[in-house]
Amino acid sequence: MSRRDRYHDIVKNALILEGWQITHDPLSFRSEPELSTDLGAERPIAATRGNEKIAVEIKSFLRDSQVSELEKAMGQYELYRWLLQESEPDRILYIAIPIHAYEGIFSQAIGKMVISKLQMRLIVYSILGEGDLKWIHPL
Numbered sequence: 001m002s003r004r005d006r007y008h009d010i011v012k013n014a015l016i017l018e019g020w021q022i023t024h025d026p027l028s029f030r031s032e033p034e035l036s037t038d039l040g041a042e043r044p045i046a047a048t049r050g051n052e053k054i055a056v057e058i059k060s061f062l063r064d065s066q067v068s069e070l071e072k073a074m075g076q077y078e079l080y081r082w083l084l085q086e087s088e089p090d091r092i093l094y095i096a097i098p099i100h101a102y103e104g105i106f107s108q109a110i111g112k113m114v115i116s117k118l119q120m121r122l123i124v125y126s127i128l129g130e131g132d133l134k135w136i137h138p139l
Contacts, residue, residue, distance in 0.1 A: 005038065005058040010129040011096045012039060015056070018133060019043050027055050029083040037080050040091065053091040055084055056123065061101035070105050070114065073097070077120055094135075096123040102134075 012022060024040030039056040057076055061069045073095055081093045097106065102124045105111045114120060115138050122136035 005060045006062065007060055007096075007098065007125065007127055008038060008058055010127065011056065011058050011123070011125050011133075013129065014125055014133050015039070015041055020054075029080070029087060031083060035079070035083065037076075037093070038096075053088070055080065055088075055091050055093045056096050057093070058096045059098075059101070061098055061104075066101060066105035067110075069101070070111065074114055074118065074120075077118060092121065094121045094123045096125055098127045099124055100127070102136075 012025070016022065020041040020043045022039055022041050026036035026038055027040035028034060028036040037055045038058040040053070041056065042051045042053050044051055057073075057080060059069065059073050063069055077093065077095055084091050084093055102122070106115065106122070115122070115136070119138045121138070122134075124134035124136065
């Protein structure tokens with residue numbers, strides 16, 4: 001199992017404050033080698049619709065090159081989305097990124113293209129643990 005991202009607990013606590021129940025920490029896939037995303041969570045929605053389920057891969061974007069971090073996040077997003085489609089197709093994958101990455105590489109043309117082409121779903125968080133999460137769903 002890989003080590004937790006620096007802001008793991010900040011994102012986890014923010015999700016809990018928004019009404020999510022953390023069901024997996026981490027959420028492991030049946031794969032060889034064994035892979036996992038950082039969190040699995042659920043929250044009740046309308047009674048007739050059951051539960052909303054998500055998987056969250058938390059990224060810190062601490063390295064000097066946001067482009068390298070973006071490339072890694074893209075690969076993980078696609079791989080984990082494929083694994084979820086096989087094992088839990090009702091669970092939606094999100095990449096949690098800090099505000100500085102959202103206002104940095106993700107606000108530039110290349111970041112916008114990645115979000116659009118991969119239909120990448122984002123959760124934007126504050127590294128200080130302040131404020132609400134911002135949920136980004138591509139069109």
